[in-house]
Amino acid sequence: MKILTVVGARPQFVKAAVVSRAIKRSKNIEEVIVHTGQHYDKNMSDVFFDEMDIPEPKYSLNLGGGNHGEMTGRQLEAIEKVLLEEKPDVVLVYGDTNSTIAGALSAVKLHTPVAHVEAGLRSFNMAMPEEVNRILTDNISAQLFCPTETAIQNLQREGFEHKQCEIFNVGDVMYDAALYYLDKSHRPESLASNIESDFILATVHRADNTDNPEKLGSIIDALNQLSLQRHVICPIHPRTRKKISELGLDCQFTLLDPVSYFEMLWLLKNSALVLTDSGGLQKEAYFFQKFCVTMREQTEWVELVENGVNSLVGSDKEKIVSQARQFLTSEFEARTDLYGNGDAGMKIVEKLSAE
Numbered sequence: 012m013k014i015l016t017v018v019g020a021r022p023q024f025v026k027a028a029v030v031s032r033a034i035k036r037s038k039n040i041e042e043v044i045v046h047t048g049q050h051y052d053k054n055m056s057d058v059f060f061d062e063m064d065i066p067e068p069k070y071s072l073n074l075g076g077g078n079h080g081e082m083t084g085r086q087l088e089a090i091e092k093v094l095l096e097e098k099p100d101v102v103l104v105y106g107d108t109n110s111t112i113a114g115a116l117s118a119v120k121l122h123t124p125v126a127h128v129e130a131g132l133r134s135f136n137m138a139m140p141e142e143v144n145r146i147l148t149d150n151i152s153a154q155l156f157c158p159t160e161t162a163i164q165n166l167q168r169e170g171f172e173h174k175q176c177e178i179f180n181v182g183d184v185m186y187d188a189a190l191y192y193l194d195k196s197h198r199p200e201s202l203a204s205n206i207e208s209d210f211i212l213a214t215v216h217r218a219d220n221t222d223n224p225e226k227l228g229s230i231i232d233a234l235n236q237l238s239l240q241r242h243v244i245c246p247i248h249p250r251t252r253k254k255i256s257e258l259g260l261d262c263q264f265t266l267l268d269p270v271s272y273f274e275m276l277w278l279l280k281n282s283a284l285v286l287t288d289s290g291g292l293q294k295e296a297y298f299f300q301k302f303c304v305t306m307r308e309q310t311e312w313v314e315l316v317e318n319g320v321n322s323l324v325g326s327d328k329e330k331i332v333s334q335a336r337q338f339l340t341s342e343f344e345a346r347t348d349l350y351g352n353g354d355a356g357m358k359i360v361e362k363l364s365a366e
């Protein structure tokens with residue numbers, strides 16, 4: 012059988028690395044990778060392919076940037092051409108980005124079944140482009156691979172068991188990745204040599220935070236304040252860097268260029284605490300038994316909040332600082348099996364190849 016995988020943004024490269032490795036082990040599956048080019052800087056894209064040994068994309072579409080509709084529309088048109096050429100048996104998409112919906116929609120229009128990895132997640136905030144992308148993608152997928160029990164329940168609530176699709180709880184491919192690649196973690200080359208451990212790891216890239224000067228200013232103030240107490244290390248998305256410079260915000264903590272996955276694993280392992288608005292990093296914090304202060308109002312990973320290891324504080328400076336301080340003096344305890352057994356990739360490939 013032939014699987015056509017569509018990826019485009021940083022977290023999708025990590026997820027695809029896991030599933031592609033499992034596909035390679037299966038003799039009767041051919042995988043063709045399409046990279047939309049949504050993320051295009053070397054350290055946002057190439058470094059992941061090189062480091063994680065992801066098969067080279069057969070098609071690199073170079074369709075990043077622009078408004079959401081423009082980006083998605085251009086990708087849709089280009090992916091359709093690839094599908095007409097390749098005629099795959101299934102199109103595999105990941106997560107909730109514009110590349111996800113572009114891949115899924117171009118497939119379903121040609122009556123090619125879609126398989127969605129990371130199905131069923133909801134933030135219940137339709138102002139997030141990701142929420143729109145994931146709901147639409149779930150609704151046009153034939154196979155929905157959920158990472159958690161919560162995701163299954165979300166789909167049940169939306170009546171998916173009456174639709175023509177198969178739903179599986181396979182666990183989280185990000186957990187597979189963290190286990191598999193941990194040995195390869197290494198400190199970021201750009202990190203000062205006197206910083207070894209016990210720092211705060213922070214990331215900010217959500218449009219909701221970066222495109223609102225008040226919110227971004229408040230987050231930077233909070234990080235400045237915390238940096239008086241601990242080193243704060245912040246690998247920064249190109250867009251956030253641009254906004255910080257446009258607004259002339261003064262960052263008194265360590266800004267790094269975006270780091271590779273292996274460098275991120277090192278930062279996670281050696282950190283004391285994670286502050287983020289990323290979806291993926293919230294879970295990765297948990298994989299490494301670190302508390303996470305989430306600078307958003309909602310999360311798709313509610314089980315972390317229910318287990319007391321993640322707290323939603325939005326962009327309010329006082330809330331960020333006080334929650335961070337509280338976590339820094341708390342003992343981490345949580346269930347260990349929230350995201351499966353580290354075999355999600357293998358289970359996905361088994362289901363994909365089952366007749």
Ligand code: UD1
Nearest residue numbers: 020021022049050051052055076077108109140141249250
């Ligand atoms: C996208 C995903 C988001 C995911 C994130 C991971 C959507 C709607 N959002 O958000 O869910 O968490 O990826 O990082 O798809 N840019 C560069 N170089 C790059 C990539 C981006 O300079 O390599 C700049 C461009 O100005 C671009 C902007 O960042 O317009 C935003 O990038 P975009 O891909 O639109 O969204 P992300 O915020 O990265």
